[in-house]
Amino acid sequence: MAKTTPLTRMAERLLHLPVPGGAKIMEVCGSHTVAIRRFGVQRLLPAGVKLVSGPGCPVCVTPDLFIDEAVALARQGVIVASFGDMLRVPGSRSSLERERAAGGDIRAVYSPLDALRLAEDSGRETVFLAVGFETTAPAIAVAALLAVEKKLANFSLLTSLRLVPPALKALVSESSGLAGFLLPGHVSAIIGRQAYGFLAASRLPGVIAGFHAEDIISSLGLLLEMHNKGIYEIVNNYRRVVRDEGNERSRSVLAEVFTPSDAEWRGLGSIPASGLVLRPAFAALDARQRFTIHADSAPRRKGCRCGDVLRGLIDPPACPLFNRSCRPDHPVGPCMVSSEGSCSAWVTYG
Amino acid sequence: MCLAVPMQVREIKGDMAVVESSGLKREVGIMLLDKVKMGDWVLIHAGFAISKLTKKQARQTLAIFAEGQFFG
Numbered sequence: 001m002a003k004t005t006p007l008t009r010m011a012e013r014l015l016h017l018p019v020p021g022g023a024k025i026m027e028v029c030g031s032h033t034v035a036i037r038r039f040g041v042q043r044l045l046p047a048g049v050k051l052v053s054g055p056g057c058p059v060c061v062t063p064d065l066f067i068d069e070a071v072a073l074a075r076q077g078v079i080v081a082s083f084g085d086m087l088r089v090p091g092s093r094s095s096l097e098r099e100r101a102a103g104g105d106i107r108a109v110y111s112p113l114d115a116l117r118l119a120e121d122s123g124r125e126t127v128f129l130a131v132g133f134e135t136t137a138p139a140i141a142v143a144a145l146l147a148v149e150k151k152l153a154n155f156s157l158l159t160s161l162r163l164v165p166p167a168l169k170a171l172v173s174e175s176s177g178l179a180g181f182l183l184p185g186h187v188s189a190i191i192g193r194q195a196y197g198f199l200a201a202s203r204l205p206g207v208i209a210g211f212h213a214e215d216i217i218s219s220l221g222l223l224l225e226m227h228n229k230g231i232y233e234i235v236n237n238y239r240r241v242v243r244d245e246g247n248e249r250s251r252s253v254l255a256e257v258f259t260p261s262d263a264e265w266r267g268l269g270s271i272p273a274s275g276l277v278l279r280p281a282f283a284a285l286d287a288r289q290r291f292t293i294h295a296d297s298a299p300r301r302k303g304c305r306c307g308d309v310l311r312g313l314i315d316p317p318a319c320p321l322f323n324r325s326c327r328p329d330h331p332v333g334p335c336m337v338s339s340e341g342s343c344s345a346w347v348t349y350g
Numbered sequence: 351m352c353l354a355v356p357m358q359v360r361e362i363k364g365d366m367a368v369v370e371s372s373g374l375k376r377e378v379g380i381m382l383l384d385k386v387k388m389g390d391w392v393l394i395h396a397g398f399a400i401s402k403l404t405k406k407q408a409r410q411t412l413a414i415f416a417e418g419q420f421f422g
């Protein structure tokens with residue numbers, strides 16, 4: 001007989017947990033989507049339980065217009081610095097990768113500090129694409145503060161930052177039939193457990209989870225046990241990283257530089273106070289104020305159902321283009337471009 | 351995109367620190383955390399330490415689901 005490890009015991013318990021009436025659980029974070037498919041957790045779910053992906057991949061939820069704006073900036077001859085994941089994302093007519101091939105000065109960077117250094121070293125106008133959730137936004141806020149401190153006159157941000165709780169609120173209110181949320185580990189490291197209080201008020205449990213197989217399996221188990229018993233709590237199951245109160249220092253840096261504003265999400269539309277924009281005191285760092293941006297936008301692509309995937313309404317194979325004209329080596333939509341997109345995770349790990 | 355990796359603090363230079371994991375060294379910002387010390391394990395994302403790791407609490411909640419009812 002095979003040796004039972006704590007992990008196999010956990011997996012057994014999950015698989016055999018009775019969930020009367022079934023349940024639909026949303027994993028919010030793109031890294032969870034990847035981990036679930038990679039470990040094959042979808043094969044360990046009890047009968048009647050279904051996992052759907054949510055809007056937790058920043059690259060995927062960024063609307064076409066943002067890429068169009070970045071492309072327009074690149075065509076003006078400024079240096080466009082971005083996290084690498086954004087380069088292949090199609091805008092409505094072009095992508096940053098294509099602009100680079102056509103001679104645009106597009107740089108993939110690992111940290112906003114690298115973008116700051118690019119601006120210092122080159123002396124040229126440098127725009128950093130400020131994309132990400134609460135995990136990433138504090139790093140960008142620090143870069144903004146440093147740019148001011150160093151009196152860097154040629155550095156600016158094109159912002160498309162997004163906040164997770166308002167998007168979850170929007171999903172919950174649209175009667176999605178969800179029974180609970182697997183909550184993002186690293187977003188929660190910043191915002192803390194307290195940020196999800198509104199879920200309990202909507203009679204939904206949530207578990208903050210890490211990214212190892214045992215993190216995800218135990219978190220799903222806890223979530224389903226709460227669902228079965230009608231307990232609506234937020235459990236922190238990633239305590240080695242996430243403090244219940246989150247990271248206050250990061251939140252205060254964020255609040256110093258940015259302020260919430262309504263923002264557009266692919267698939268979800270405009271959500272109140274779900275984005276972050278620079279405060280008026282930092283207007284000099286706002287690329288939209290510094291440059292006149294004529295984004296050359298086209299009507300939305302037909303066929304791509306990324307928006308429905310992001311709301312957990314369909315699984316990727318329900319998209320007619322999935323694994324046919326849309327593949328990781330030839331992505332049509334952002335959910336296939338990003339390695340953390342659901343469509344990509346479904347093709348890559350089966 | 352919110353991927354983050356645990357690394358250990360080897361050297362502190364003001365607001366920056368040299369962190370290391372499996373022989374890979376990197377200079378990162380530590381201004382988003384309070385009181386970072388030599389030898390601390392921190393989670394690195396986009397060039398910054400965003401959280402301190404507490405090994406002691408690591409396995410507590412995890413173990414509970416494997417062993418029995420969490421919500422008795």
Ligand code: SF4
Nearest residue numbers: 305306319326333343
């Ligand atoms: S398979 Fe491609 S086209 Fe279809 S929803 Fe996913 S990203 Fe869009």
